[in-house]
Amino acid sequence: MKFITPSASVLCDYYTDPQTNLRMLLTRFLEHYAASDKNALTRTVYGVVRKDIALEHVIGLFLKNKSQAPAAATYVFLKIAVFLLLYSDSYPEYAVVNEVVNAVAKKEKPFVNAVLRQLLRRKQEVKNSISSSENPGLKFSISAQLLASLQQVSAASEADLEYLDREPVFHLRFNPKQMSMDQARQALTSAGIPFRELPQLDCFETKAAGQVLEKPEQLGGFYVQNTGSQAVALLAAATAEKTVCDVAAAPGGKSQTLACLRPDIKIWASDVNPQRLRLLEQNIRRLHLDTIFPFVADIFKYPHDREAADLIILDAPCTSSGTLRKNPDLKSKISKEMIEKNSRQQRLMLASLVERFPHARWLYAVCSFIHEESEGVVEKVAASRGLQAVAIQPLLEKYHYRVQKTKFGCYLLPSELNNDLFYMALLEPK
Numbered sequence: 001m002k003f004i005t006p007s008a009s010v011l012c013d014y015y016t017d018p019q020t021n022l023r024m025l026l027t028r029f030l031e032h033y034a035a036s037d038k039n040a041l042t043r044t045v046y047g048v049v050r051k052d053i054a055l056e057h058v059i060g061l062f063l064k065n066k067s068q069a070p071a072a073a074t075y076v077f078l079k080i081a082v083f084l085l086l087y088s089d090s091y092p093e094y095a096v097v098n099e100v101v102n103a104v105a106k107k108e109k110p111f112v113n114a115v116l117r118q119l120l121r122r123k124q125e126v127k128n129s130i131s132s133s134e135n136p137g138l139k140f141s142i143s144a145q146l147l148a149s150l151q152q153v154s155a156a157s158e159a160d161l162e163y164l165d166r167e168p169v170f171h172l173r174f175n176p177k178q179m180s181m182d183q184a185r186q187a188l189t190s191a192g193i194p195f196r197e198l199p200q201l202d203c204f205e206t207k208a209a210g211q212v213l214e215k216p217e218q219l220g221g222f223y224v225q226n227t228g229s230q231a232v233a234l235l236a237a238a239t240a241e242k243t244v245c246d247v248a249a250a251p252g253g254k255s256q257t258l259a260c261l262r263p264d265i266k267i268w269a270s271d272v273n274p275q276r277l278r279l280l281e282q283n284i285r286r287l288h289l290d291t292i293f294p295f296v297a298d299i300f301k302y303p304h305d306r307e308a309a310d311l312i313i314l315d316a317p318c319t320s321s322g323t324l325r326k327n328p329d330l331k332s333k334i335s336k337e338m339i340e341k342n343s344r345q346q347r348l349m350l351a352s353l354v355e356r357f358p359h360a361r362w363l364y365a366v367c368s369f370i371h372e373e374s375e376g377v378v379e380k381v382a383a384s385r386g387l388q389a390v391a392i393q394p395l396l397e398k399y400h401y402r403v404q405k406t407k408f409g410c411y412l413l414p415s416e417l418n419n420d421l422f423y424m425a426l427l428e429p430k
């Protein structure tokens, strides 16, 4: 169990500044980590953060002074141990307790040992009390703020919360001009990648996206894109006529899928962030998508020679609340201030694009279920700029998405497609 101390090291950094992006922190750490148990480390770090609310509750049950949390490093080791004891059956209990007690500072050993021994004695009782808790925030380790937002879009049933509390799966697409579905299937099989096929979306689902990325020579024709993101490209493909501006395009998922589905249209793909745009350029080259034209541009200073575009895609920066499975740190991190800041920016972006492209249609999307940055943005901009909604629900349902329709758009809810939660609306002038 060599992964326990390195996991604690990543988690200590994370808890020192919980606003850090956990995914980036872990990626940086793993670059210098040669050990074979990268997978155990990744699952432990994400698992602890995913279950943070429940782990703090359980540790609290065994503290003498309930109002005083243990020292930071000790607390992290305790969280790891409680996570492995309650939510993983991959390791023997005695080994978890011994490893963690050995790893903590000398003066903390008796305390950590006592907490973990008590937990072991009451393990089943503690597990039952969480799984039968009437408090969904504890049962599914999710903040009250996010619960309220999920309730608002009718996505807070037990099944929905359980879905959002699971480890993520990933989706793989490819350029059909480079590979047929049969060839893609064969390539994954011969590389030993376990997968499920989603025939209505011409894509594959896998838990082993990491293994795909580690084999660029064999599997470089694939790109990872969640089925939620794919819905934006499917809508764009069904709507666009000749020219599309994807104005917040990097690293390029929506443009890439649109280019695969509609090789006949021209896609101007821009982003304000040059580093992220470089990723898009690499993806275009790798996938041979020569109908995408990338360039750096700020939405608020968008160049004046693209007015002929008939569809504008704004996949706006947002809290990413819909990606909780992939980014479990968001379960307790998203604050009112973040939501307000995002929604103000999103409204300004959409309004500025409506002004710049008065004759186009606008496809607004966010990977979020929070009203203020989804339907709330569209409601305000549509009212002030005289826009109307184009129906999108039938197309989304044709592809088996589970949809909650609103006045202007649709939320993608948990479904058999394993999609992230998204909001999208297609708007046009009245």
Ligand SMILES: C[S@@+](CC[C@H](N)C(=O)[O-])C[C@H]1O[C@@H](n2cnc3c(N)ncnc32)[C@H](O)[C@@H]1O
Pocket (backbone or CB within 6 Å): 229, 247, 248, 249, 250, 251, 252, 253, 254, 255, 270, 271, 272, 273, 276, 297, 298, 299, 300, 315, 316, 317, 318
């Ligand atoms: C949700 S991400 C886009 C994801 C992308 N559409 C995809 O499918 O890969 C939002 C993007 O908006 C970009 N962005 C933020 N502010 C912007 C601005 N003022 N102008 C242009 N792009 C901006 C960010 O750099 C980020 O890449």
